[in-house]
Amino acid sequence: MLKKIEEATSKLSPNLQKIIGNTAWLLADRVLRMGVGLVVGVWVARYLGPKNFGLFNYAIAFTSIFNTVANLGLDSIVVRNIVRQPDNKDEILGTAFFLKVFAQVGVIIASVAAIILIRPGEVLTQQLVGIITVGMFFESYYVIDFWFQSQVQSKYTVWFKNIGLVLASSMRVVLIQIQAPLILFAWAYSAETALSALGLIVAYHIKGYLIQAWQFSWKSAKELLKDSWPLILSSFVIMIYMRTDQLMIGQITGDAEVGVYSAAVKISELWYVIPMAIANSVFPSIVKARQVSQQSYYEQIQKVLDFLAILSYAVSVIVSLLSHQIINLMYGNEYAEAGTILIIHIWTGLFVSLGLVSSLWTTAENLMRFAFIATANGAIINVILNYFFIKSYGGVGAAISSLVAQCIASYLSYLLLPKTRKLFIQQTKALFFPGLLSRLFKSTKILVNK
Numbered sequence: 001m002l003k004k005i006e007e008a009t010s011k012l013s014p015n016l017q018k019i020i021g022n023t024a025w026l027l028a029d030r031v032l033r034m035g036v037g038l039v040v041g042v043w044v045a046r047y048l049g050p051k052n053f054g055l056f057n058y059a060i061a062f063t064s065i066f067n068t069v070a071n072l073g074l075d076s077i078v079v080r081n082i083v084r085q086p087d088n089k090d091e092i093l094g095t096a097f098f099l100k101v102f103a104q105v106g107v108i109i110a111s112v113a114a115i116i117l118i119r120p121g122e123v124l125t126q127q128l129v130g131i132i133t134v135g136m137f138f139e140s141y142y143v144i145d146f147w148f149q150s151q152v153q154s155k156y157t158v159w160f161k162n163i164g165l166v167l168a169s170s171m172r173v174v175l176i177q178i179q180a181p182l183i184l185f186a187w188a189y190s191a192e193t194a195l196s197a198l199g200l201i202v203a204y205h206i207k208g209y210l211i212q213a214w215q216f217s218w219k220s221a222k223e224l225l226k227d228s229w230p231l232i233l234s235s236f237v238i239m240i241y242m243r244t245d246q247l248m249i250g251q252i253t254g255d256a257e258v259g260v261y262s263a264a265v266k267i268s269e270l271w272y273v274i275p276m277a278i279a280n281s282v283f284p285s286i287v288k289a290r291q292v293s294q295q296s297y298y299e300q301i302q303k304v305l306d307f308l309a310i311l312s313y314a315v316s317v318i319v320s321l322l323s324h325q326i327i328n329l330m331y332g333n334e335y336a337e338a339g340t341i342l343i344i345h346i347w348t349g350l351f352v353s354l355g356l357v358s359s360l361w362t363t364a365e366n367l368m369r370f371a372f373i374a375t376a377n378g379a380i381i382n383v384i385l386n387y388f389f390i391k392s393y394g395g396v397g398a399a400i401s402s403l404v405a406q407c408i409a410s411y412l413s414y415l416l417l418p419k420t421r422k423l424f425i426q427q428t429k430a431l432f433f434p435g436l437l438s439r440l441f442k443s444t445k446i447l448v449n450k
Helices: 002-010 014-071 075-084 086-118 123-150 155-177 182-206 218-252 255-268 270-292 294-330 338-345 348-364 368-393 395-410 418-431 436-449
Strands: none
Touching: 014 086, 014 123, 014 155, 014 182, 014 218, 014 255, 075 086, 075 123, 075 218, 075 270, 075 348, 086 123, 086 218, 123 182, 123 270, 155 182, 218 255, 218 368, 218 395, 255 270, 255 294, 255 338, 255 395, 270 294, 270 348, 294 338, 294 348, 294 418, 338 395, 348 368, 348 395, 348 418, 368 395
16 A cells, blocks of 8 residues: 555655655645644634634734735745845845834834724723734744745644634633633733744745845835735735724624624634645745746646635535534534524535635736735725624624625635736636546646646
8 A cells, every 4th residue: 555655656746746745745734633622722712712712803803904015925926036036035035024023013012003093991892902912023034935935845833823823722721721811812912922933934944944044125125015015005905804893883784793793704714724825835836837938837736726615615615514513512602693604604615715815826927916906896895895794794794795895806806807807717617517627637647636
């Protein structure tokens, strides 16, 4: 049996072996995070109850929207630039790091000021937002992960980042055991980010690289921001239509409803880490394929779309059939209403997967401005639908709004322009089953024999 596996693996191209290995490490990381996050997260939800759990998630959603600005949309841009200019990595990483530091400081000030204006007199809410936002400052060090992504060597970051995950999760368990107040869970949330950043620093140094070698360059900064500013706006509006539902539920119906809705969304979004891991692993090869030929380039994109579509359908159908049992088993009767929300929201993952591939394509094609327009359309529609649907249907209305918005932003928007319709056609092929399975089988066979 082992001999057959070795023979099968040896037939794969070296590049594919590297991608599969890197994806396996990323998936192992995500599976561990999903498992630990699910067990501890459910425990926390049961301990806090819908109201406090809702307030906690409201604060996280609020800070997440601001934090997208601090990330500056640099993720795929930095990876792309390092792949193209490997000898210039210290300048690219150093510039990206300092840009993120400056942005984080501004975001901390802005988010605290905004929550004071939106929820005046609610001291606990303001404290939660302040603590979580300060913790996100350490995400500036996540630029290290961009280097390992560009080299398709994510295993080096997986080990050390998960040490932070385990420590932070253990901290949450201790807090539950001592019946700690809500504010300490915010500190634990921030501690996880700080510990993950420390793990990345250690991994980088173990590989023989030095942060001290990073250099800031105004020229590189201008180039990065020139390419990334549409992605900053795009990421901002993405986060709006992914998190505005929780904010609007909190403002319209109250924090307890946010808690119920968040319980469903956490399960629905739990598996997103899998398509994200796959997208991160294949991005460098897609960039290289574009330099070889258009045919090879679009063949790779179609393979990824096909695979993620099948995976999304499988997950959505299974979860929809078992949604009420899942909610009852995990969260208990207090969160029973989350079952119906989960049935609707789980299908958002299909368009999230398509959107991840679309994002890779728009980055490779330097069409980030279009990406912003597409996501902006989705965000505007989501806010409008939320305003009407939440009043009438609560969390169920928010789930419907999210599904429609994601479909428009990640799929239908690509029909609008002639230059984007090629990708729309590829997405459509992946969405509808006729020919999809046979294409995937053919693609797999080509890869194995390559």
